[in-house]
Amino acid sequence: SEGARGAGPGSGAAAPRACPAGRLRQRSALSPQVLERCVAAAGYSVGEFAALVFAGALGFAEALYAVKVRAEAMQKASEAVPSGMLSVIGRREANYKFACLEARKHCESLGIENPVCTVSNYLFPDSRVIAGHLQALEFLQENAQKYYFKRTKMLPVSGAFHTRLMEPAVEPLAEVLKSIEIQKPLLCVYSNVDGKKYMHSKHIQKLLVKQVVSPVLWEQTMHSVYERKQGTEFPYTYEVGPGNQLGAILKQCNLKAWKQYKHVNALEDEEAAET
Numbered sequence: 001s002e003g004a005r006g007a008g009p010g011s012g013a014a015a016p017r018a019c020p021a022g023r024l025r026q027r028s029a030l031s032p033q034v035l036e037r038c039v040a041a042a043g044y045s046v047g048e049f050a051a052l053v054f055a056g057a058l059g060f061a062e063a064l065y066a067v068k069v070r071a072e073a074m075q076k077a078s079e080a081v082p083s084g085m086l087s088v089i090g091r092r093e094a095n096y097k098f099a100c101l102e103a104r105k106h107c108e109s110l111g112i113e114n115p116v117c118t119v120s121n122y123l124f125p126d127s128r129v130i131a132g133h134l135q136a137l138e139f140l141q142e143n144a145q146k147y148y149f150k151r152t153k154m155l156p157v158s159g160a161f162h163t164r165l166m167e168p169a170v171e172p173l174a175e176v177l178k179s180i181e182i183q184k185p186l187l188c189v190y191s192n193v194d195g196k197k198y199m200h201s202k203h204i205q206k207l208l209v210k211q212v213v214s215p216v217l218w219e220q221t222m223h224s225v226y227e228r229k230q231g232t233e234f235p236y237t238y239e240v241g242p243g244n245q246l247g248a249i250l251k252q253c254n255l256k257a258w259k260q261y262k263h264v265n266a267l268e269d270e271e272a273a274e275t
Contacts, residue, residue, distance in 0.1 A: 055185035073169035078159025103136035120162040124252035131160035195220035
């Protein structure tokens with residue numbers, strides 16, 4: 001799933017999962033008070049563009065064009081190599097790096113040169129997405145018990161996103177981002193690449209490109225967003241758009257923060273307004 005969320009001291013707001021941030025403001029899916037008091041936002045994978053639009057760093061039309069170029073370039077990269085993504089729930093003993101190493105060795109034994117198999121998404125404790133060559137992922141599924149994987153499931157995607165197999169997509173996205181105006185965000189936006197706040201426009205440009213070939217550090221981002229001194233209240237958190245997968249992940253990462261979570265389906269609100 002790809003989406004965005006946000007938080008504030010007494011109220012919080014999220015950029016939309018699949019609804020433009022500008023339209024979010026127009027339709028008032030969140031109250032004006034919530035929007036005004038929002039202090040932070042984060043987006044999962046491509047949802048990071050929505051978070052940046054919400055924060056005023058990117059124009060909606062420019063972001064949409066960048067997302068289009070990104071998607072087309074990543075699809076083209078996916079078609080070059082049979083690859084995919086495997087969702088894994090592991091036991092405490094699971095060693096994901098070791099499992100990936102053995103899966104790469106298996107691929108080499110099959111004659112695959114420079115195989116890819118690595119953690120591409122950190123979701124919550126004991127939950128990872130592993131991406132790479134299909135043969136590597138099949139090997140991990142067949143040997144799940146050996147690596148202390150409780151559950152594995154192939155994701156319905158066409159490629160190994162957030163790995164170096166996406167390198168052909170880097171240049172097209174970099175060129176687009178150079179051509180559009182990027183402002184300093186009006187509120188804190190956390191990057192998937194390192195789980196830290198974006199500092200300035202060049203930083204955004206650099207990390208949005210790097211994100212294509214880097215793992216999504218969502219679990220680490222959740223820790224960064226909600227880190228606070230003991231006794232400090234947690235902010236309200238809103239996930240905006242269809243689906244509540246990010247809320248489910250938050251519950252696993254930080255139960256106290258999740259108690260202040262709310263899902264807002266901006267698309268349903270919009271459809272209701274149009275009928």
